[in-house]
Amino acid sequence: MDILDLLKSLLSLSLGDFIRRTFGTGPGTELLIDIGGVVMLSTFCLLIVIFLIWLTRKLIARMQDRIGPNRVGGRFGLLQTVADVMKLLTKEVIHPSGADWVAFNAAPILIVIAALLVWAVMPFAPGVIGVDLNIGIFYVMAISSASVIVILLAGWGSNNKYALLGAFRAVAQMVSYEVPMILALLVPIILAGTMSTKGIIDAQTIPFIFLAPISALIFYISTLAETGRTPFDLLEAESEIVAGYHIEYGGMKFGMFFLAEFINTLFWAGLFVTIYLGGYRFFGLENWVSADGYPYGRLIGLIVFFAKVFFMYFVFDWVRSTLPRVRVDQILNLNWKFLVPVSLVLLFAVAIVDKLIPTGTNAIVRMVIHLVLNVVIAAATLEILRRRGRQNRLATPGGGSGGAVAVPHDGHDGGHGHGAPQPIEDVPDVLDAPLGAREPVVVPVH
Amino acid sequence: MSQQIIFFLLAAITLTSAIVVVTMRNLFHAALALMVSFLGVAGIYILLEAPFLGMAQLLVYIGAISMLIIFAIMMTRRLMQTNETPFNSQVIGSLIGSLLVLAILVLVIGRLYPLAPADAVLQTAPQVDPAVLQSSVARMGRSFVSAEAYVLPFELASVLLLAALVGSIIIAWPRRGEEDNQ
Numbered sequence: 319m320d321i322l323d324l325l326k327s328l329l330s331l332s333l334g335d336f337i338r339r340t341f342g343t344g345p346g347t348e349l350l351i352d353i354g355g356v357v358m359l360s361t362f363c364l365l366i367v368i369f370l371i372w373l374t375r376k377l378i379a380r381m382q383d384r385i386g387p388n389r390v391g392g393r394f395g396l397l398q399t400v401a402d403v404m405k406l407l408t409k410e411v412i413h414p415s416g417a418d419w420v421a422f423n424a425a426p427i428l429i430v431i432a433a434l435l436v437w438a439v440m441p442f443a444p445g446v447i448g449v450d451l452n453i454g455i456f457y458v459m460a461i462s463s464a465s466v467i468v469i470l471l472a473g474w475g476s477n478n479k480y481a482l483l484g485a486f487r488a489v490a491q492m493v494s495y496e497v498p499m500i501l502a503l504l505v506p507i508i509l510a511g512t513m514s515t516k517g518i519i520d521a522q523t524i525p526f527i528f529l530a531p532i533s534a535l536i537f538y539i540s541t542l543a544e545t546g547r548t549p550f551d552l553l554e555a556e557s558e559i560v561a562g563y564h565i566e567y568g569g570m571k572f573g574m575f576f577l578a579e580f581i582n583t584l585f586w587a588g589l590f591v592t593i594y595l596g597g598y599r600f601f602g603l604e605n606w607v608s609a610d611g612y613p614y615g616r617l618i619g620l621i622v623f624f625a626k627v628f629f630m631y632f633v634f635d636w637v638r639s640t641l642p643r644v645r646v647d648q649i650l651n652l653n654w655k656f657l658v659p660v661s662l663v664l665l666f667a668v669a670i671v672d673k674l675i676p677t678g679t680n681a682i683v684r685m686v687i688h689l690v691l692n693v694v695i696a697a698a699t700l701e702i703l704r705r706r707g708r709q710n711r712l713a714t715p716g717g718g719s720g721g722a723v724a725v726p727h728d729g730h731d732g733g734h735g736h737g738a739p740q741p742i743e744d745v746p747d748v749l750d751a752p753l754g755a756r757e758p759v760v761v762p763v764h
Numbered sequence: 765m766s767q768q769i770i771f772f773l774l775a776a777i778t779l780t781s782a783i784v785v786v787t788m789r790n791l792f793h794a795a796l797a798l799m800v801s802f803l804g805v806a807g808i809y810i811l812l813e814a815p816f817l818g819m820a821q822l823l824v825y826i827g828a829i830s831m832l833i834i835f836a837i838m839m840t841r842r843l844m845q846t847n848e849t850p851f852n853s854q855v856i857g858s859l860i861g862s863l864l865v866l867a868i869l870v871l872v873i874g875r876l877y878p879l880a881p882a883d884a885v886l887q888t889a890p891q892v893d894p895a896v897l898q899s900s901v902a903r904m905g906r907s908f909v910s911a912e913a914y915v916l917p918f919e920l921a922s923v924l925l926l927a928a929l930v931g932s933i934i935i936a937w938p939r940r941g942e943e944d945n946q
Contacts, residue, residue, distance in 0.1 A: 420793060452898050453816050460819040463827030467799065470834055474792070482838075489831070513901060 330612040331446050331620060359448055360434050367580045370631070371399045374580075377632065378639040409569030414477055417566065421475025425468050426567065426574035432465035433578040433585070439515050440588050443598050443619035444605055447516060454515040455503055458589065459496070462544065466492045469563050472575070476566035484562025487646060491543055491550065494653045499540035501661035505533035505668050506593050509688075515589075519597035523681045527594040529688040530668065532696055534594045536661050541586040543649070545579065547634065549641040550649055587630035591623065595630075598623040660699055667691055770811055778804030791837050799830045813892060816901050 327336035334351045341347050372387065372395065379386025391397025413422065436458050438448035451457050466489055473485020507513055509529055510521035518526075527534045543550040564575045591597055598604050604619030644652075671691050675684055777800065784797040802825040809818035896903075907913035 418792065420796070451815060452901055453819055456816065456819050456823075460822040460827065464822050467826060467830060467834070470831070471796075474834075474838060493831070511902075 326610075326612045329617060330608075330614045331443055331616040332613055355448065359437055363434055363437055363581050363584075364577070366584065367577050368399045368403070370580045370584060371402075371576075372396060373631070374635050374638075377635045381636070381639040403573065406570045406573040411571075412568050414566045416477040418475040418477065421471040422566075423571075425472035425475060426571045428468045428471070429465065429578040430574050430581075432461055432468060433581040436461050436585055437581075440585065441516050441519055441592060441597055442623055443616040445613065446616055446620065450514055450516045452512070452514050452517075455507060455513045455518075455593075459500055459503070463493075463496055472567070473563035476563070478566050480561075481563050481565045484565065488546065488563055490646075491546070491649060494650060495540045495543035495550075495657075498536050498653060498657035498661045499544065501658070501665055502533045502536040502540065503593070504665050505530045508665075508669055508672055515592050515597075518593055519599060522596045522599060524685050525594060525596040525599075529685050530594070530664075530692065531689075532660070532664055532692050533668075534590070536657055536664075537594070538590065539657065541590065542634070542637065543653070545583050545586060545634075547583065548638045549644050551643060583634055584627065584631060587634060588623075588627050590630050591626040595626050597626075660695075664692075664695055667695060767811065771808065774804050774807040774811065777801075778808070792834070795830060795833050795837055798833070799826050802826050802830065813897055814900075816904065 323339070324336060327333050334355070337351055337354075338347055341350070375398070376386045376394070387395030387398035389395060389398070390401045413419070439451055439454040439457055441447040441450075469488045469492075470485050473481045473483075473488070476482075506518060506526045509526060510518040512518060512521070564572055567575065598619035600618055600622040604615045604622065605613075606615030606618065607613045668688070668691065671687065675687060781797040781800040781804065785794045785801060788794040788797060802821060806818040806821040806825075809815070809821055908918045909915055
């Protein structure tokens with residue numbers, strides 16, 4: 319036991335090596351290190367939520383021109399969440415009548431377990447990873463797909479029609495958005511040639527966001543839907559179904575759902591950073607080992623990783639506080655008619671192009687080729703959307719100026735040229751138009 | 765040794781929840797127990813150094829098939845509130861059936877994996893090179909598309925799934941006549 323050794327090991331995030339040096343190697347030591355790692359990782363995830371909730375409330379308040387929490391714990395309200403948790407913990411446990419006891423009580427526990435399980439493959443710094451599975455991304459997708467069941471449990475077990483409606487919405491949304499998410503994730507997997515999260519970071523001499531920007535965008539939109547955040551938060555739309563699948567939960571049981579949502583958001587931000595922004599890479603500094611053998615570079619890697627993660631978290635909150643909620647049919651239309659086709663085309667194109675590039679090509683040349691490919695696909699997508707939108711506007715008498723309420727008169731942007739005005743019954747619903755069909759903005763005059 | 769303990773734990777979980785599935789009166793709880801049973805099987809796959817298969821089990825059986833079953837149960841709420849016992853009284857028929865299955869299983873497994881002779885040394889699980897395990901997913905992917913391996917079954921399965929997908933869309937497609945009525 320050497321205090322200096324311990325301090326240096328702590329600073330260089332190599333506590334496992336310290337334990338091996340102190341207690342000798344063996345299966346018992348490894349078990350100790352494994353259990354310690356699991357406890358540390360899950361405790362970290364649970365504790366950081368206290369900070370995340372405060373951060374989100376502060377950020378959204380600032381964006382909405384409010385002050386946010388500013389009473390409990392000093393000027394900045396740092397202890398506001400602690401007080402909230404205290405309140406949640408002291409609340410009475412209420413079971414709604416007719417609730418399914420098993421499902422109702424298992425759901426809050428299982429949802430936190432599912433949210434914590436995926437952190438096992440998150441690489442924080444070189445060598446600081448729960449377990450480097452060679453199927454890392456697949457593992458994440460499997461867990462997040464299985465965790466949808468838990469929401470169904472909560473919604474069904476509550477014996478409440480709003481909870482059940484919320485659960486159905488959540489399942490429809492999450493199951494649908496898994497498709498473009500997996501298709502988009504296949505692009506970086508093709509580029510890296512591995513599904514291991516560590517392997518993907520090692521492959522990013524240039525961050526993949528420059529090689530696969532469209533894939534990054536699709537993945538980002540899918541994670542917004544997967545975490546059920548605005549603009550896709552209609553699984554808990556307050557104005558329609560009160561609070562969705564967790565309406566009947568109170569006290570800390572509700573707190574568990576809240577907790578899982580924040581852990582998940584941070585996780586998806588972390589996965590985005592890992593896959594598209596190069597994770598902990600910082601010009602090779604993250605692999606720096608000092609002269610006496612302590613890998614201090616890991617600390618640099620950790621700081622870089624969390625700087626990127628909190629930037630992504632900020633973007634999540636930015637979107638959350640700026641965009642309005644979209645309708646359920648619009649969400650599913652956006653998914654099946656836009657994101658899935660685009661990601662399929664992208665996957666085919668990237669697979670073929672990456673196969674055509676000979677191995678050993680300069681990384682920058684490869685990046686330029688992929689970037690050009692992405693720009694071409696984006697331009698083609700926009701052009702197709704513009705034509706579809708134009709056709710829709712032309713097919714609508716009145717030039718689409720009235721939206722769904724189509725008045726049969728000649729439009730002002732090309733409504734001429736198709737003969738007699740159509741009867742109203744034949745007017746296609748402009749609200750069902752594909753994405754990109756420009757709906758006119760009507761500014762009410764007060 | 766620890767492998768055996770974990771195996772027996774997983775087997776106990778799988779079998780117990782499987783028994784719960786067939787004896788539970790509440791259909792929803794039976795579906796939940798079925799999920800636990802699937803989870804136990806996934807655990808056995810992971811124990812046998814096949815993590816990809818284990819995760820596929822999780823993704824397909826819990827993420828998709830259990831979801832389908834639970835949705836089907838939720839749509840039939842009246843069916844769930846029955847208090848009838850799930851057993852019927854065909855004891856003799858089921859006894860004959862299960863004995864037949866047992867006999868076939870014993871025959872087939874005994875033929876495939878003959879018991880070691882009494883004087884043989886008890887073997888432990890063979891050690892697999894970690895490099896082989898690490899690249900198992902890549903090797904599996906290559907064997908799916910290589911002409912010497914499984915390209916034909918793989919492509920046939922994909923065509924079947926695609927046909928099912930197209931078929932389901934066609935069934936859900938609004939007919940031309942019905943469209944006017946809406």
